[in-house]
Amino acid sequence: MEGKQELAYFILKRIAVSLLVILGTIVIVFLISHYLSRDPAALWAGPKARPSTIAAVIKRYGLNEPIWVQLYDFIKDFFTGNFGTDPVTGLSISSEVFFYFPNTIELVLTSLLIIILSGVGLGYVAAINFGTRKDAIIRIIYTAAWASPTFLVSILAVIVFSSYLPLFPSSGMYSPTIIPPARITGMFILDSLIGLNFGDFVDGIYHLILPAFTLAFLNFGIITRISRNGILGVKWLPYVKSARARGLDEKRVNRHHILRNGLIESNTVIAVMFGWLVTGDVIVEEIFSWPGIGKFAYSAISGDDYPVLIFIVITFTILVIAANLIADIMYAALDPRIRLGGSE
């Protein structure tokens, strides 16, 4: 009971701090973007815009107000759910984010699944075969993958698997002639399944494979390394030796005594990695023309579209905070020895 109360207090405290972090993020991003974009009206009005057009943009977005007034209005609008119109595309900002964000989640979740399967599996194999050639090969692979530039791997993936071996489409989320199913989750393959449209589902999977594996390839290394280290950390502990001494089967020792305890750290990193992948897949989305939040963020940055940019940064912030919170909770739940807040 005491543990549950402690957990609830911990979560509440984190949520309160998170709100402050979100507020701080809004202020910082707003001020930075305003400083960097000294004449957003000219940019948003478009090239060759007449002075009257620029004046209309200034009026519409309150750009002639002092920056503190603009900031106050922005925060007020944000917390009252009025996210406004994207000054570059003319579309509703919330509709844009709610379109792009699930697409990123679809890509990231698939990558994460691949990362978990390959990372944990290879980490386990490497640790069990510590010091052997297998271990060395796995370490070389994950180090090389981890060190590879994202743009290079992505472009090579397109060239190799779409051009020379035309196995997969070079880009896109699904074939352009498909009329997308009704948006329920916003994730194309899931919505296709829900709508029992298996043709679309397969098409979605077909388009997902290359970017998802590329993103996974670039990031599985960290999970492999942490899994390997975690397993090595418990491999020679007394309770494992004791299990062996009791005559338990080696496979059983590996799975039940080593693997389970050795993966505690990996589990928490996986949660953090989710946030990491969401915020870090911009280049992959750009090269694979994946219509996700990363690609959208890229276009917002290059277009000085800071109302959109702030919204995206806040979305990222919320996601990273949530991922970290989940990681902390998982860590505490998986390892009863750990006390939240560090106090006894």
Next chain:
Amino acid sequence: MKSSVIAIIVVVIALILIASAVGIYVVDHNNTAAKTTPQTLVVEESQYPDSLDPAVTFTTPGWEIMNQVYQGLVAPNGTSETTFVPVLATNWSISSNGMNYTFYLRHNVTFSNGDPFNAYVMWFSLYRTMTMNQAPEFILGQNMATNNTATNNTFNITPTILNQINYTSPNSTDIQIMGNVKQSVQVVNPYELTIHLGYGYNGYLPFNQFLMTLTTPMAAAVDPIVVEANGGVVAGQTNQYMSGNAIGTGFYKISAIVPSQSITLVENQNYWGKNLPQNQLNDAISPPHIKYVAIEYKPASAIISDLKGGKAQIVEAPVTDYSTLNAIKGITVKLLPIQFGSSQNSYFVYMDQLNSSFENIDVRMAVTYAINYTGIINSVYGGHAVQWIGPVPPGFEYYNQTISGLSPYNYDPALAAQDLNKAGYRSVLPNQTVLKGIRFPTLNFLYDSDSSSQISAAQIIQQNLAAIGINVTLKGLPFPTYTSVVFGLASNSTQYPIGINFYTEDYSASIDYVSALADGYYNGTSDYYNSTVFNWSVNASTSFNDTAIAQNLTYITHAMYANYSMAWLYVPYFMSVNANDVTGMIPNTAGSGAGYFMYYNTVQFT
């Protein structure tokens, strides 16, 4: 059963399912592709449209979609940029003074949703564009306006009026408003419309390129029922629904939009043009041959990959990729006549004459002769560009007349150094002899940091200028910011007194370039203004006499040439790139389809 075993079984089953599904799809996809290839034309390019609202979009990809979905009163006649064919009009007449254009409209035209088209709809559409007042509005705003309250107050079309009128069955008040003869757009009867020029910022003057301005999306027919059901018209503002949806009278309609990824067009089953007899059809209104046109927006690496893999039939690519594309089998790559390059990018180095460094013509001469034009063309474009003398761009009407007796500026570093020294500055001759004087101040040199060709050219120009004693600091800005400087108001460019600039057409006419580059408004980056040149520009845009137009444009060209107002750089060629079995593209500089043709309805492939 233990949880780990269950997990393994689930994963294995999932993997098998996925692998099977992919296998089935690949087989099915290949078969489907073979069966349906002629049904779907795949076009690939790099930039997603800025908007799907014809009153807002101001980019080539945006206009590409507009030209298939929306229609206006007239269109360019095939490859011609000076003659026109009827689209939503059946014919038209022009008053003797060139101030009144009367259009006789087609009957039985409908939007793809079945809503009717008539003169009231056209009245609404033109005023909507002007009321929204977005960046490209000036194309109409030169000659038309929503009011003349500042002069004699004969009309004032407000958003309230636009939103209140019933365009299907207007009442007498509505008809009275739309029928007012003293306004820019007048409904004469449900199928007759007169446009009265003279209310726009050009003043009470005719405009010899007026029909060309009507071929742009700004003058397309928009369904008032759709607009009114989705927020109506608001002055100075875009419309969220119209920015993301497109319902027009055209031969295609939009079947799917994946923002940032693709837009797919499908044949408009209700297309009015299907009911016309063959002898009344023209290229701008014929029903399409291909059912689907899928336009995908991809990075260059994916475009080239898809072209090699036969996954794309038409692509848009920069001329710097000419050799790479030419090496792909089954692909036709053509360098189009230079006017297609002109319509995209006509480059020059601007020198802000309001900046004290460039007030002196000797300095401008020094910069002009310091640049190695041929070196840049060969190094950056592999020779696939031509030097030009502006402001009329090469290949456009009157270009050859305007440059008669002139040669493009030449690379002469010795002359450049002497000119710089003549202006009182320290300079360096090619033999490293230093001519004494005060040191030229270091200036910011602007370029587009998103353009690899501009980056290379800027670096070469920096070296060229340094060689004679002018040091510049390269300042790259991302394309949107860069364009807000070079196509913005003069005050935007004060911190960048010199840099690379370019002009791209708003509508396909020499006067568009001339009025922009020679009359001191958009050329804020050079701040060149001469009242005599301005008057010649007015003469060139208002005359209907070819000789007089050519003469005035020639005066302007020679005046700007002698003033060294800009160092005219080069115009890169534009390429058409398509699979060998694709035919029917009709090149026109007014076109945006893959950057060079108007309409996909004429395209065919086997």
